[in-house]
Amino acid sequence: MVQKSKRPPVTKIDAPVPPKRRGRPRAYQPDVALGKALDLFRKDGFAATSLDDLAAATGMNRPSLYGAFGDKRELFIKSYRRYREDARVAMGDIFRDELPIRRRLERIYAVALDIYLSGESGPRGCFTVMTAASEAVHDPDIRAMVLEGFTELDKAFAACFRQAKEKGELSESADPVVLAQLASATIHTIAIRARARMPRKELEAIANGALDVMLGAAK
Amino acid sequence: MVQKSKRPPVTKIDAPVPPKRRGRPRAYQPDVALGKALDLFRKDGFAATSLDDLAAATGMNRPSLYGAFGDKRELFIKSYRRYREDARVAMGDIFRDELPIRRRLERIYAVALDIYLSGESGPRGCFTVMTAASEAVHDPDIRAMVLEGFTELDKAFAACFRQAKEKGELSESADPVVLAQLASATIHTIAIRARARMPRKELEAIANGALDVMLGAAK
DNA sequence: GGAATTTTTTGCGAAATGGTACAAAAAAGT
DNA sequence: ACTTTTTTGTACCATTTCGCAAAAAATTCC
Numbered sequence: 001m002v003q004k005s006k007r008p009p010v011t012k013i014d015a016p017v018p019p020k021r022r023g024r025p026r027a028y029q030p031d032v033a034l035g036k037a038l039d040l041f042r043k044d045g046f047a048a049t050s051l052d053d054l055a056a057a058t059g060m061n062r063p064s065l066y067g068a069f070g071d072k073r074e075l076f077i078k079s080y081r082r083y084r085e086d087a088r089v090a091m092g093d094i095f096r097d098e099l100p101i102r103r104r105l106e107r108i109y110a111v112a113l114d115i116y117l118s119g120e121s122g123p124r125g126c127f128t129v130m131t132a133a134s135e136a137v138h139d140p141d142i143r144a145m146v147l148e149g150f151t152e153l154d155k156a157f158a159a160c161f162r163q164a165k166e167k168g169e170l171s172e173s174a175d176p177v178v179l180a181q182l183a184s185a186t187i188h189t190i191a192i193r194a195r196a197r198m199p200r201k202e203l204e205a206i207a208n209g210a211l212d213v214m215l216g217a218a219k
Numbered sequence: 220m221v222q223k224s225k226r227p228p229v230t231k232i233d234a235p236v237p238p239k240r241r242g243r244p245r246a247y248q249p250d251v252a253l254g255k256a257l258d259l260f261r262k263d264g265f266a267a268t269s270l271d272d273l274a275a276a277t278g279m280n281r282p283s284l285y286g287a288f289g290d291k292r293e294l295f296i297k298s299y300r301r302y303r304e305d306a307r308v309a310m311g312d313i314f315r316d317e318l319p320i321r322r323r324l325e326r327i328y329a330v331a332l333d334i335y336l337s338g339e340s341g342p343r344g345c346f347t348v349m350t351a352a353s354e355a356v357h358d359p360d361i362r363a364m365v366l367e368g369f370t371e372l373d374k375a376f377a378a379c380f381r382q383a384k385e386k387g388e389l390s391e392s393a394d395p396v397v398l399a400q401l402a403s404a405t406i407h408t409i410a411i412r413a414r415a416r417m418p419r420k421e422l423e424a425i426a427n428g429a430l431d432v433m434l435g436a437a438k
Numbered sequence: 439g440g441a442a443t444t445t446t447t448t449g450c451g452a453a454a455t456g457g458t459a460c461a462a463a464a465a466a467g468t
Numbered sequence: 469a470c471t472t473t474t475t476t477g478t479a480c481c482a483t484t485t486c487g488c489a490a491a492a493a494a495t496t497c498c
Contacts, residue, residue, distance in 0.1 A: 061448085
C-alpha cells in the first residue's frame, strides 16, 4: 500500500502524541490501568489483593502487569503515589483559594468525604490511613510516604490557620500548628469511621463540631 | 456437630482447680494462645497472617487451632474481642476515677500510647483502627464490633466531659459530645501515626495540643 | 519483504494457604 | 483391663498465589 502512515503533524506542543514506539503496541493505557489497580488496593488492602485480581481489573495479564509496573509491592507504591497526586489535585484549589477560614475548611471536609465515601462496593476510605495501619510498620519506603502524607496535610492546614490568623479571623492566642493537628485528626477519624460505614450525616456532624471547637475556642 | 458440648457453667470463675476433664488434656492454655494470636493479628493484619503463622506462634498445630477457636475469621473475631476486653481493663480505672479533667485525659492518652507503641517488631497500633481500615467494610459482624468500639470510646469521653462540666471545670458553652468526638479523633490520629512509627514525643505533643484546645487552656 | 523490537499470550511450577481426615496418644470412667 | 472421651500429630487435598519462561503477535525500521 501507500506508505505514509498517519504521521502525527507537529501541531500541538505538549499533546499526548504517541512517540512512535518501536514494537507491538500496548493493549492498555498505563494511566487507566493504574487507576484500576488503585481502586482494588483501596477496596481490599495490599495483602488481600492478588495479582490475579489486579490482572482481571486492569484487563492485563500478569506478565504485562509485571512488565509495566514491577512486582506487587511496586505496583502498590505506584498506586499510592497516584492516589496522593489525585488527592492533591482535588484539594489543591481549596487550599489555595482565599476563602473565609470556616468556609474553606468546610469545603475541604466535603471533598475529603467525597473521596472516602466513594466506591461501588463500600466506602474506600483514605489510602494513607489504610496503608499506615497495615504496611507502614514493616516497609520503610511505604512508611516514608505515609509520614510525608501526614506532614503534608498538617502543613497545608497550618498554612490555612496561619493565614486566617493574619486576617484576624482567629484570636491572637490561636496556635496554627496545634489547630492543624486537630484538623488532621478530624480528617483521620472521619476516614476511619467512613470505612466502617458510618453514615455521611454523622461524619459531617463530627466535622462541623470539630470546626466549632477549633474556630470558636480561639475566639 | 462442630459445637462444643463442654462447658458446665464454671471454668471462668477464678478456680485454678482443674475440673477433671475427660479426654486427653490440652497442651495449650486457651488464654495465652489467644493472646499470641492477637499479637500476630495486630502485627500483620488479618489477610497477611496465615494459619501456619498462628500455629507456630501459639505452639498449637492447625487442627487444634481449628478445634479450639474455629476458622481464621472466628479466631480473628475472638482476638479482637480479647483486645477490647484488655483495653477496657487498662482504661477502666481512669475513666472511673474522679480526677481533674486534664489529668484524667492525660492519663488516658498515656495508656493509649502504651498500648499502641508496644510490640517487639514495631508499634502495634490500635486493633480497632486497623480492623476498621481493612475488614470492617466487607464483614458485617466485624463492622458492628468496630462501630461499637467507636461509640464506646465516644461515650466514655463524653461522660468525662459531662462530669467535668458539672464540676465547673469547663465553660457552660462546652458541648461534651462534640468534645468527646474530638478526643476520640485525637486517639485515632495518634493510633495511626504511631503505626507509622512517629516518635512518642511527637505523639504526646499532639495529645497535649489537642487537650489545650479542647479544654480551652490555650493562652 | 525481512530484521528488529516490544508486547501479549499461554502455560508452567514451586510454594503457600485454608481446611480436613484419620490414626495415635493421653486422660477419666467402669 | 477395657472402654470412652478428648486432644494431638501427621499427612493430605484443593486451591490460590506469585513469578517466570518461551512462544506468538503486532508494530517500526531498513
